[in-house]
Amino acid sequence: MLIDDLFSLKGKVAVVIGGGGVLAGEIAQGFAGAGAEVAIVDLNFESATQRALAICKQQKKAIPIQADVTRKADLEAALAITLENFGRVDILLNGAGINSATPFFEITEAEWDRILSVDLRSIFLGCQVFGKVMIDAGGGSIINISSASSGPPLSKVFTYSVAKGGVNQITQFLAREFAPHKVRVNALLPGFFPAEQNRKILTPERVTQIMSHTPMARFGDSSELIGACIYLASDRASSFVTGSLLRVDGGYGAMTI
Numbered sequence: 009m010l011i012d013d014l015f016s017l018k019g020k021v022a023v024v025i026g027g028g029g030v031l032a033g034e035i036a037q038g039f040a041g042a043g044a045e046v047a048i049v050d051l052n053f054e055s056a057t058q059r060a061l062a063i064c065k066q067q068k069k070a071i072p073i074q075a076d077v078t079r080k081a082d083l084e085a086a087l088a089i090t091l092e093n094f095g096r097v098d099i100l101l102n103g104a105g106i107n108s109a110t111p112f113f114e115i116t117e118a119e120w121d122r123i124l125s126v127d128l129r130s131i132f133l134g135c136q137v138f139g140k141v142m143i144d145a146g147g148g149s150i151i152n153i154s155s156a157s158s159g160p161p162l163s164k165v166f167t168y169s170v171a172k173g174g175v176n177q178i179t180q181f182l183a184r185e186f187a188p189h190k191v192r193v194n195a196l197l198p199g200f201f202p203a204e205q206n207r208k209i210l211t212p213e214r215v216t217q218i219m220s221h222t223p224m225a226r227f228g229d230s231s232e233l234i235g236a237c238i239y240l241a242s243d244r245a246s247s248f249v250t251g252s253l254l255r256v257d258g259g260y261g262a263m264t265i
Contacts, residue, residue, distance in 0.1 A: 018043030028055030032103030038234030183251030199257025
């Protein structure tokens with residue numbers, strides 16, 4: 009098999025939840041570059057539209073869909089729009105996420121609920137809504153965006169780390185449950201990729217700590233997530249890969265002293 013065929017997503021339809029954001033949006037563009045048609049799902053319709061237009065300018069097909077991804081009804085509506093436009097769903101990327109560095113004793117119930125809802129509930133619901141369609145169709149690939157903080161957890165981001173630990177559990181549970189139906193479920197564990205959700209946390213002191221614990225001694229660029237996601241999305245390149253937690257972290261997870 010030719011390498012181009014191994015990693016081609018031609019003829020596939022990808023749904024990218026959180027695709028209006030920096031990281032998931034870059035991955036959506038990568039999926040399109042590999043040949044997939046893409047549905048960009050985001051609460052911020054303007055951001056989703058801008059990303060879809062950027063993809064369309066490259067002579068690829070993409071549509072924006074507005075949805076509150078913490079609401080099942082919104083995701084079901086997003087599914088209906090995707091099927092109406094593309095007729096199928098082969099790939100789901102669950103990439104919605106928010107963060108906070110609130111000290112533990114100052115975390116309110118509202119903040120706890122909000123972060124868990126966006127970072128964990130959205131993945132549970134996305135896998136329910138889109139996973140069922142994939143099972144009914146006889147196959148597919150689900151990629152959940154976890155984090156280097158999913159375990160051991162990073163300091164200062166308590167609720168976020170709890171949510172991402174849950175993402176890993178959902179991923180491996182569903183990998184087992186969905187495997188007989190030829191639906192693979194994997195998670196991507198990015199290290200430090202500056203984006204809107206974490207820029208406020210990246211103080212000079214924090215950056216120094218990160219660099220001292222990252223063997224490659226730099227932040228990741230959002231484009232560096234594309235290759236790993238195309239690999240996980242391809243039913244040829246990763247045909248025997250499910251339940252994996254794939255790190256893209258510059259060596260962060262391998263570092264001790």
